[in-house]
Each structure stands twice: as C-alpha cells, then as structure tokens.
Amino acid sequence: MELNGDILGYLWQRLPLLLLFGGGYLVYQIMAVTRLTDAFVCWALRKSGGRPALLLLYVIGTAAALSSFIPNAITVLTMLPLLKRLDNTFRENGGRGMTTVLMCAAIYGAAIGGFGSMIGSPANAILFGALDLFEVAGREQITFFNWFLWSLPLAAMLVLVAWGVAAGLGLPASARGKAVHLECLTGGGGTTGRQRYAGTLFWVYMGFWILEAVAQEAIPGFALLAPWVCVAFTVLFLFFVFIRRAPTSPAGIGPLLRPIDLLSSLPRRGFIFLLGLAVLIGLAQWLGMDKRLAVLAHETLQSDMPGLALFFLLVLAVIFLTEVLSNTTVVAAFYPIAYYAAQGHGMDPLPLMVGISLASTCAFMTPVATPTSALAFGEMRGASLRIMLGLGVVLNLAAAVLITGWLAWILPRVY
Structure with missing residues (x-):
C-alpha cells in the first residue's frame, strides 16, 4: 500500500509535466490536420527573396521553428515538396548543385529544433524520466518557460553555425549570386478560418504553460x-480541440480533431525505451552494479580529466553514435554513463545529462541517422552522399563544442 501511495504521489506531482507533453502532441496534430505548417513554410521561405544563401538560412530557421513543436519527420515532409520545386527552379536558372545543400539545410533545422522546446524531442521526455529515476538534484527547477531561457539562444547560435556550414561550404559556385523567382512556392497565399483557429489554440497552449512555469x-x-x-486547463483545451466546432467548418466536419487522430504517430518507442531504462536502472541498483559502473566510469574517463573535457567527449560520442544508431537507444545507454561519470568526477550530473539529450538530436551527417534523414535523402534525387558526410562532420564537431561550452556555462546559472 505504501509503495502504491508513493507511485501515485509521484505521478500527481509530475502530472503537469505529463499534461505538458500530452498537450504538445495535440498541438502537433492540429497543426498537421489544418496544414498550418504548409502556410507557415511558404510564408517564411518567401522572405528570403530567392537569394540562395539567404534561402538556406530561412530553410534551416523554419525547420528549427517547426520541429520545436512537431516531429522532425513531419517538418521535413512538409518542406520536401517545396524544396524540390526550388531545386528545379534553380536548375532552370543555371544554378545547378543545390539539391544536396537544400536537403541538408532542412535536416539541420529539423534536428536543431529538437531541443528548441521541452516537447521538441522524445529524448527530452526520456531525460525527465532518467532525472527522476536517478533523483538528480535540481530537476524540479526545470520548467517549460526556463527551458527557453537557455535553449532558444543555443538553437539560434546553432542555426547560424549550420547556415555558415551550408552556405559557406555547401553552396555551389554556380548558384552564388543567382536569385530565383518564388512563384513555385504555392500554398501560402492566406490562411483559412480553421488554420487561424488552430494557430489561436497553439498560442493559448504556449501562453498557459509559460504562465504556469x-x-x-x-x-x-x-x-x-x-x-x-493544469487538469482544468487540459479539460478546457480538449473541449476546444475535440468538441467545439471549428469556425467556418463546413457541415459535417466539426471539431479540429477526432479521437482516432491521436493514434497516428503515437510516440510508442519513447515510452518503451523509458520503461526499459527504468528496468535497467532498477536491476543495476539491485545487483550493486551502479557502484561498480561509477568506479568503472571514473577509471575509464581518467580521474584527472578536466570536467569540460569529459563533458565534450560524452557529447561528441553521443552525436556520432546517433549517426548510426537510434537516438532513443543512445540516450537510454548514455544517461546512466553520464550520471555515474559525473559522480566519479565530482560534477553536477544535471548539465551532463541535459547535454546527452541535446546531442542525441544532432545527427547531421548520414542518411541513416534518423528516419528524417533517410526520408530527405531518398526524396531529393541526385543528393551527394560525399557532400552530406563532409558537411555533417564539420557541423557535428561544431555542435559538440557549442553544446558543451554553452551548457557548462549557462545551466548552473539557470538551475
């Protein structure tokens, strides 16, 4: 009975966090069904004026903004038809060789947006589970609002770095200085009543959780x-999403979402990995393996190693491992390593574990790194694997340096 009471007490305490992630999933669904993302992408890319270098910045920035709230794969799916049209337009104007860099720009932005908000990546949900399982000090201070205080500047810096890599190293000489007309970007000529309603619900969701934090x-x-x-807000939010008929809806369409819509793209793998992580940690503690792992991590990573070097090596290892393995698999393995390594070196494990989560989204190099990368590489015919690998290596190294330096400096000040 006491154990049940502890579990219920924990779930009640963490209920706002659970409702936050659940609401984020609803926000993604209403943006998808109303195609609000399509209208946003067209509007944003037109701001570039068709200039190749500036267009790459808008592609990366737009993908990052979208993937902070919707899955990376949906972001890239939304952008791919427009990117293919742009690629064809560049070819017709003599600017050949844009295929790979346009594809990479979308992949870079989608990956960066994964840590733009707390709900941007399944790895973040697993992070909170790991922080609770290890009872990491300071975890209660992380809120929807103060996550933005350090994530948005980091995402903005990484967007600029990715732009520098894409435009500086990946933009072909034949495309430089060639502006193209953007009549090919159709679908952004205005928003419908349903899209405006969906946009209003998005800002209501954002406003509530910021005020709650x-x-x-x-x-x-x-x-x-x-x-x-939070329960009261969620009930009201569900009413507007599932019951109230959206403005200007034709007869028979009704609300924005139906309950059956929730079954599509359900993040089952994240829940499975979180459960598996809990089982592994419980088994390790029962067998006394946690103490042995702490000693092993301490010896393997050198007792005299500076904390910043340890931070960098772990972040770099996660970034490159996610190029060939699932990011949820990598974080499930590395959260315990980061925790015990931090203990062995007398470090605060919180920044290190947050760094692991962020690094797991930074898969910039290979087409097999994520389903998003595979999707983009398969759809953008003629994309060069050699160029993708070369640009990705540079951006991976830059991301590891930036994540390490920023988190090591800012997180102790925020939390």
Missing part, C-alpha cells in the same frame, strides 16, 4: 495547486 517560481504555494490548475 512563471507562477511556479513567483507564487509561494502554487506548486500544490499546479496539478489541479
């Missing part, structure tokens, strides 16, 4: 009321 820090005792407040 601020209230947690500013109002004494609000933490006790937070689960009730």
Whole structure:
C-alpha cells in the first residue's frame, strides 16, 4: 500500500509535466490536420527573396521553428515538396548543385529544433524520466518557460553555425549570386478560418504553460495547486480541440480533431525505451552494479580529466553514435554513463545529462541517422552522399563544442 501511495504521489506531482507533453502532441496534430505548417513554410521561405544563401538560412530557421513543436519527420515532409520545386527552379536558372545543400539545410533545422522546446524531442521526455529515476538534484527547477531561457539562444547560435556550414561550404559556385523567382512556392497565399483557429489554440497552449512555469517560481504555494490548475486547463483545451466546432467548418466536419487522430504517430518507442531504462536502472541498483559502473566510469574517463573535457567527449560520442544508431537507444545507454561519470568526477550530473539529450538530436551527417534523414535523402534525387558526410562532420564537431561550452556555462546559472 505504501509503495502504491508513493507511485501515485509521484505521478500527481509530475502530472503537469505529463499534461505538458500530452498537450504538445495535440498541438502537433492540429497543426498537421489544418496544414498550418504548409502556410507557415511558404510564408517564411518567401522572405528570403530567392537569394540562395539567404534561402538556406530561412530553410534551416523554419525547420528549427517547426520541429520545436512537431516531429522532425513531419517538418521535413512538409518542406520536401517545396524544396524540390526550388531545386528545379534553380536548375532552370543555371544554378545547378543545390539539391544536396537544400536537403541538408532542412535536416539541420529539423534536428536543431529538437531541443528548441521541452516537447521538441522524445529524448527530452526520456531525460525527465532518467532525472527522476536517478533523483538528480535540481530537476524540479526545470520548467517549460526556463527551458527557453537557455535553449532558444543555443538553437539560434546553432542555426547560424549550420547556415555558415551550408552556405559557406555547401553552396555551389554556380548558384552564388543567382536569385530565383518564388512563384513555385504555392500554398501560402492566406490562411483559412480553421488554420487561424488552430494557430489561436497553439498560442493559448504556449501562453498557459509559460504562465504556469512563471507562477511556479513567483507564487509561494502554487506548486500544490499546479496539478489541479493544469487538469482544468487540459479539460478546457480538449473541449476546444475535440468538441467545439471549428469556425467556418463546413457541415459535417466539426471539431479540429477526432479521437482516432491521436493514434497516428503515437510516440510508442519513447515510452518503451523509458520503461526499459527504468528496468535497467532498477536491476543495476539491485545487483550493486551502479557502484561498480561509477568506479568503472571514473577509471575509464581518467580521474584527472578536466570536467569540460569529459563533458565534450560524452557529447561528441553521443552525436556520432546517433549517426548510426537510434537516438532513443543512445540516450537510454548514455544517461546512466553520464550520471555515474559525473559522480566519479565530482560534477553536477544535471548539465551532463541535459547535454546527452541535446546531442542525441544532432545527427547531421548520414542518411541513416534518423528516419528524417533517410526520408530527405531518398526524396531529393541526385543528393551527394560525399557532400552530406563532409558537411555533417564539420557541423557535428561544431555542435559538440557549442553544446558543451554553452551548457557548462549557462545551466548552473539557470538551475
């Protein structure tokens, strides 16, 4: 009975976090069914004026913005038809060789957006499970709002670095200085009533969770009321999504979503890996393996190694391993390693484990790194694997340096 009470108490305490991720999934679904993402992509890419270098910046930035709230694969699926049209337009204007760099720009942005918000990647959900399982100090201070305080500057810096790599190293000479007309970008000539309604619900969702996070820090005792407040908001949000008929909907269409829509793209693998991680950690503690792993990590990673070097090596290892393995597989293996390595070196494990989560989304190099990369490489016919690998290696190394330096400096100040 006491164990059941502990589990229920934990779930009640973490209910706001669970509702946050659940609401994020609903937001993704309503953006997908109303095709609001298509309209946003067309509007954003037109801002480039058709200039190749600037267009790459808008592709990366747009993909990063979208994938902060919707799955990476959906982001790239939304952008691929437009990128193929742009590629054909460049070819017709003599700017050959844009296929690979356009594809890479979309992949880079989609990967970077994975850590732009708390709900941007399944690895972030697994991160919170791992922080709770290891009872890492400071985990309760992470909120939807203060995640943005350090993630948005980091994402912006990495977008600029990715742009520098794509435009500086990947943009072909034949395309430089050639502006193209963007009549090929169709679908962004205005939003429908359903799209505006979906956009309103998106901003309501964002506004509530930002205010909830601020209230947690500013109002004494609000933490006790937070689960009730979040449940009330979620019920109201569900009403507007599933029951209230969207404005200007034709007869018979009704609400934005139907319950059956929730079954598509359900992140089952994330739940499975989180459960597997809990089982592994429990087994390791029962067998006393946690202490042995701590000693092994301490000896393997050298006791006299500077903490920043340890941080960098772990982040770099995760980035390159995700080029050939599933990112959820890699983080499930590396969260315990990061925790025990931090203990062995007298470091705070929180920044290190957050760094593992972020690094697992930075798969920039190979077409097999993620389903998103495979999808983009398969669809963009004529893309060069050699160029993709070369640009990806440079960006992987730059990302490892940037993530390490930024998190090691900023996270102790935020949390």
